[in-house]
Amino acid sequence: MTDLPKWDPEGAPKKPLIVGIGAQKAGTTWLGQMISQHPQVWLPPFKEVQFFNHRFLPEHRQWLPWHFKRARQTQEKRYAAKGEAMPPALDDWLDRITRGEMFTNHWYKQVFAPAPEGTMPCDITPEYSTLPDEGVEFVTDFLPQARFIYIIRHPVDRAISQLKMNLTRKKKAPKGVEAWLAEIDDPVLYDRGDYATYVPRWTSRLAADRLLILPFGLIARDPGGVMRRVESFCGLTPHAYRGLNAKVFAANAELSVPPEARAKIRERLEPQFDFIEQTFGKEFSGLIR
Numbered sequence: 001m002t003d004l005p006k007w008d009p010e011g012a013p014k015k016p017l018i019v020g021i022g023a024q025k026a027g028t029t030w031l032g033q034m035i036s037q038h039p040q041v042w043l044p045p046f047k048e049v050q051f052f053n054h055r056f057l058p059e060h061r062q063w064l065p066w067h068f069k070r071a072r073q074t075q076e077k078r079y080a081a082k083g084e085a086m087p088p089a090l091d092d093w094l095d096r097i098t099r100g101e102m103f104t105n106h107w108y109k110q111v112f113a114p115a116p117e118g119t120m121p122c123d124i125t126p127e128y129s130t131l132p133d134e135g136v137e138f139v140t141d142f143l144p145q146a147r148f149i150y151i152i153r154h155p156v157d158r159a160i161s162q163l164k165m166n167l168t169r170k171k172k173a174p175k176g177v178e179a180w181l182a183e184i185d186d187p188v189l190y191d192r193g194d195y196a197t198y199v200p201r202w203t204s205r206l207a208a209d210r211l212l213i214l215p216f217g218l219i220a221r222d223p224g225g226v227m228r229r230v231e232s233f234c235g236l237t238p239h240a241y242r243g244l245n246a247k248v249f250a251a252n253a254e255l256s257v258p259p260e261a262r263a264k265i266r267e268r269l270e271p272q273f274d275f276i277e278q279t280f281g282k283e284f285s286g287l288i289r
Contacts, residue, residue: 004045004087004089004090004114006039006042006119007089007090007114008113008114008115008116008117009089009114011116012113013110013113014109014113014115015108015112015121015142015145015146016112016120016123016143016146017120017122017145017146018120018121018122018123018149019122019123019125019128019139019146019148019149020122020123020124020125020126020150020151021125021126021128021129021148021149021202022126022127022128022129022150022192023150023151023152023158023192023193023195024126024129024158024162024192024193025126025153025161025165026216027151027216027219027248028047028124030219030246030248031149031151032047032124033246033248034223034227034241034243034244035122035124035227036122038236038241039119039239040118040119040120040236041119041120041122041234041236042114042116042119042121043122043123043124044123045075046071046075047124048124048125048127049108049111049125050064050125050127051103051107051108051111051123052128052131052135053125053128053130053135054103056134056135056138057127057130057131057132057135060127064103068102072094072098075094089114093113097110097111105142111123126192129150129192130191130192131201133201136201136202137205140206146210147209147211147212147233147234148202148206148210149211149214149233150199150202150211150212151215151216152195152214152216152276152280152284153193153289154216154217154289155193155273156266156269158192158216159184159189159190159193159265160257160262162193163186163189163257166186166188167183173254173255177258177260177261180257180258180260180261181264184265189265190269194272195272195275195276196271196272196275199213199275199279212229214226215287215288216288216289217286217288221287223241223244224241227239227244273285276288
């Protein structure tokens with residue numbers, strides 16, 4: 001027996017039926033915190049499985065070992081803070097997915113093995129949104145029953161949020177306009193929000209009944225309504241969620257992007273605004289922030 005909620009220690013390997021594919025810094029953590037509360041959904045006890053990007057984005061492989069090492073440490077600290085030992089079932093599962101051969105097809109299905117019968121396993125990994133064409137083809141073939149959720153955020157807001165996150169991790173605080181302008185030259189800031197490139201890869205392979213695209217601004221305007229749409233899309237019964245209005249990962253208030261740098265980011269991302277409006281319409285475009 002185990003004190004873990006929604007956990008089957010004898011569960012068979014299985015594939016996820018719900019996949020949150022992004023975008024980065026566009027509410028995926030909030031979505032994970034909400035949908036994990038639903039009794040019909042099961043998420044791993046850490047965010048982001050990172051399976052498909054490991055396979056198709058080789059540049060990600062250098063930091064993925066750190067990601068899973070941190071996942072174990074987070075669980076250890078969580079239970080230590082409560083003065084409790086980590087449940088043996090969780091400890092055994094973490095051993096299975098962090099040691100030995102990782103990122104194989106069987107390994108991915110092992111990640112979701114503890115999902116009890118009757119629940120829908122869920123993987124929320126925003127890096128998936130940036131997969132190359134062959135990666136999207138593989139995902140949609142490998143997960144023929146899964147439903148996918150893609151959240152679109154205002155391109156400039158998203159890029160700045162990512163920039164602040166990266167600077168905070170590096171413990172950097174640019175001083176002056178020129179220093180900020182140097183920081184915004186990082187191509188990663190623009191790649192993660194390149195909707196014009198990435199969205200068509202998913203929409204060309206998934207019909208509307210398998211791909212839900214939501215504007216980020218709805219999370220603040222009507223979080224309950226967002227979850228009703230997610231439930232309807234995934235075939236879930238209505239649920240009462242805790243913390244619907246909680247702000248996740250608030251930006252570092254000590255980092256203030258100067259107007260000159262923000263204007264430069266806007267200039268570089270102008271094609272993304274055109275794409276969003278042409279693809280989803282003005283009403284959707286008005287809800288991305």
